[in-house]
Amino acid sequence: MLIVMHHQATDAQILAVKQAVEALGLRAEPIPGSMRTAIGVLDNQGYVDDSAIRELPGVREVIHVSKPYKLVSRDFHPRATIVEVGGVKIGDGEKVVMMAGPCSIETEEQMLTAARQVKAAGGHILRGGAFKPRTGPHSFQGLGIAGLKYLSAAGKAVGLPVVTEVMRIEQLDIVCQHADMLQIGARNMQNFDLLKEVGKLDFPILLKRGMSATIEEFLAAAEYIVAEGNNRVVLCERGIRTFEKATRNTLDLSVVPLIRELSHLPIIVDPSHATGKRHLVPVMARAALMAGAHGLMVEMHPEPEKALCDGAQSLDPKGFEKLMLELRRIEDFMAELAV
Ligand code: PEP
Ligand code: MN
Secondary structure, eight states: OEEEEOTTOOHHHHHHHHHHHHHTTOEEEEEEOSSOEEEEEESOSSOOOOTTTTTSTTEEEEEOOSOSOOTTBTTTOOSOOOEEETTEEESTTSOOEEEEEOSBOOOHHHHHHHHHHHHHHTOSEEEOBSSOOOSSTTSOOOOTHHHHHHHHHHHHHHTOOEEEEOOSGGGHHHHHHHOSEEEEOGGGTTOHHHHHHHHTSSSOEEEEOOTTOOHHHHHHHHHHHHHTTOOOEEEEEOOBOOSOOSSSSBOOTTHHHHHHHHBSSOEEEOHHHHHOOGGGHHHHHHHHHHTTOSEEEEEBOSSGGGOSSOGGGOBOHHHHHHHHHHHHHHHHHHHHHHO
């Protein structure tokens, strides 16, 4: 961190800033310049909360050189992390992982049918929401615990691990009993209490990018989980909110290569929530793999036109099967490129 003082800052003000830095247990090194003095802050292990410093008299600007995340960064941990979910490995050097299933668990029958279709097409992890974060309170909110039971039974019946969203700390116990991976949805990416709590578990976490989160905020959210001891975190780009209305969100694919540089955690892409449109899903899924995604999360419903949630962006079983065939070919092509 670098503290830049105003050019008319007095020696007493510079001294007060130095003392405030030292009070945080850090070293302060004044760097006098021809126009103004800057104070370098040393010995910090990560991001420094500058609230005790930036308002002090004479301070012009505080520049953070170090990032608000450390444990999830490549600098700290150069080797890629592989996250295992019920025997399925996600990360560098592993096969591309497909997580698929309906947006919401609706009935026992619907979930079992979807599970069979995902399995038959070659999907690796079954998804389905039981606790749904809906924009309005009058929309279907999910089946809750009954849904969790249908999901875990369907996963077991076809031999696929399952991922489902958890919205509140109080749901953690029950969701862990029925799921193999916990999803933290976009709306909860900065629910710091929830992040800390899942950080205390030895359980794989799928952390979706918040709708308006920068890459730095996304990684800082992952840092909350890892800082508590759980490094089994998979990141998921699911589109961000921009001025564009033609798609549900704007898929930020550049995040994939960037995160691969900045972090050792695996990154997957959800083209369903990113586009909101079924016909765009396969194209963006292909693009995601070419960008280097370690996996995908795709919504597929046995009968999308009857879906209680997100039918317009859900593939039907045939469309999903076709996508899986295409993805295998892209994966082979990417493997060829790598040699
Ligand atoms: C979901 O995956 O069902 C979901 C609600 O996604 P997001 O949190 O990305 O909106
Ligand atoms: Mn959905």
